[in-house]
Amino acid sequence: MNGILYLEDGTVYKGKGFGKKGTSVGELVFNTSITGYQEILTDPSYAGQIITMTYPLIGNYGINSSESESSKIYAKGLVTKSIDQNPSNYMSEYTLEEMLQKMGIVGICDVDTRSITKRIRNEGALKCIISNEDLSMEQLDEILKEKKLKEDWMKIVGTKEVFHIEGKGPKIAVLDFGIKQNILNNLKYRNCDITVFPYDTSYEEIMNSSPDGVLLSNGPGNPKAATEAIETIKKIIKKIPTFGICMGHQVLSLAVGGDTYKMKYGHRGGNHGVYDITRDKAYITSQNHGYAVDRKSVEENGMEITHINLNDNTVEGMRHKELPVFSVQYHPEGAPGPTDSTYLFDKFIDHLKEGDKCL
Numbered sequence: 154m155n156g157i158l159y160l161e162d163g164t165v166y167k168g169k170g171f172g173k174k175g176t177s178v179g180e181l182v183f184n185t186s187i188t189g190y191q192e193i194l195t196d197p198s199y200a201g202q203i204i205t206m207t208y209p210l211i212g213n214y215g216i217n218s219s220e221s222e223s224s225k226i227y228a229k230g231l232v233t234k235s236i237d238q239n240p241s242n243y244m245s246e247y248t249l250e251e252m253l254q255k256m257g258i259v260g261i262c263d264v265d266t267r268s269i270t271k272r273i274r275n276e277g278a279l280k281c282i283i284s285n286e287d288l289s290m291e292q293l294d295e296i297l298k299e300k301k302l303k304e305d306w307m308k309i310v311g312t313k314e315v316f317h318i319e320g321k322g323p324k325i326a327v328l329d330f331g332i333k334q335n336i337l338n339n340l341k342y343r344n345c346d347i348t349v350f351p352y353d354t355s356y357e358e359i360m361n362s363s364p365d366g367v368l369l370s371n372g373p374g375n376p377k378a379a380t381e382a383i384e385t386i387k388k389i390i391k392k393i394p395t396f397g398i399c400m401g402h403q404v405l406s407l408a409v410g411g412d413t414y415k416m417k418y419g420h421r422g423g424n425h426g427v428y429d430i431t432r433d434k435a436y437i438t439s440q441n442h443g444y445a446v447d448r449k450s451v452e453e454n455g456m457e458i459t460h461i462n463l464n465d466n467t468v469e470g471m472r473h474k475e476l477p478v479f480s481v482q483y484h485p486e487g488a489p490g491p492t493d494s495t496y497l498f499d500k501f502i503d504h505l506k507e508g509d510k511c512l
């Protein structure tokens with residue numbers, strides 16, 4: 154099966170097709186993780202994106218049924234240097250190719266992923282079309298030009314129904330913009346009683362569940378498209394301890410009156426150095442975001458910057474100067490990946506005990 158990746162700047166990469174036979178349009182991004190292709194593909198925050206893995210050997214330990222971040226793949230395609238068809242791992246149940254076929258995802262391999270990555274770094278994230286069908290360049294060009302990229306993916310990906318995960322510990326209301334399973338696992342591990350709400354649930358409905366704390370989840374798309382949530386969060390943070398992760402961090406910054414912007418090519422990988430100003434410590438973190446928080450805009454609105462990215466000095470974490478409200482741009486739950494930052498879940502739970510500070 155032939156495969157082609159055609160970028161909006163006119164660049165063409167030809168390789169071999171794998172996964173589902175088909176064609177799709179998306180935003181081309183790259184991820185620098187060496188392992189974790191299963192979690193990356195199933196992370197709902199990749200909705201609408203075509204992921205290039207910079208590590209050349211992908212698929213080598215197969216796929217298992219217990220480590221997906223969601224039951225679906227919302228990404229639009231996968232680009233790799235090579236794909237291993239004979240995985241070796243005691244947990245492996247099927248191959249990556251079988252997973253992509255089952256989930257309807259188009260893949261191409263045997264392309265120069267280093268060159269693709271350099272192009273994204275120079276030009277920024279690009280719209281592109283990936284295909285492993287026999288379409289002419291004219292046909293590909295027409296589909297690429299016609300298809301618009303979405304910004305409000307949280308409307309599609311987040312839960313539509315409220316659901317509850319029982320626990321004996323603190324009551325957590327989660328606003329779901331497209332949550333990763335491992336965030337829920339971290340709350341479950343700490344015995345939390347979790348109610349997951351659609352991201353646009355009203356303030357009143359959330360408060361009716363009498364939560365001790367609110368978690369604002371990760372999720373795909375532009376945080377500015379989550380307008381309903383921004384209004385709700387403005388009220389929530391005055392009453393309840395709140396912890397935001399990635400999209401949650403971005404919508405929190407909008408709720409306090411700050412601003413977000415689209416980065417040139419984002420941060421995606423398991424090796425991003427972050428400096429924690431409050432603890433004078435550096436961590437290696439797992440990241441997946443294309444938008445970032447404007448530092449000055451949140452500092453002018455009652456927030457203090459707690460973490461910065463060591464590569465480009467962008468905001469990686471913040472906390473409210475008076476309220477028990479804090480957030481990080483990176484993924485403390487990231488797995489596989491460094492566990493340096495899972496203490497943030499404990500910090501959140503500790504804040505709940507001090508909930509009276511909010512009133």
Ligand SMILES: NC(=O)CC[C@H](N)C(=O)O
Nearest residue numbers: 371372374399400443444
């Ligand atoms: N992982 C996330 O929550 C991503 C947040 C947002 N969609 C971004 O790309 O910046």
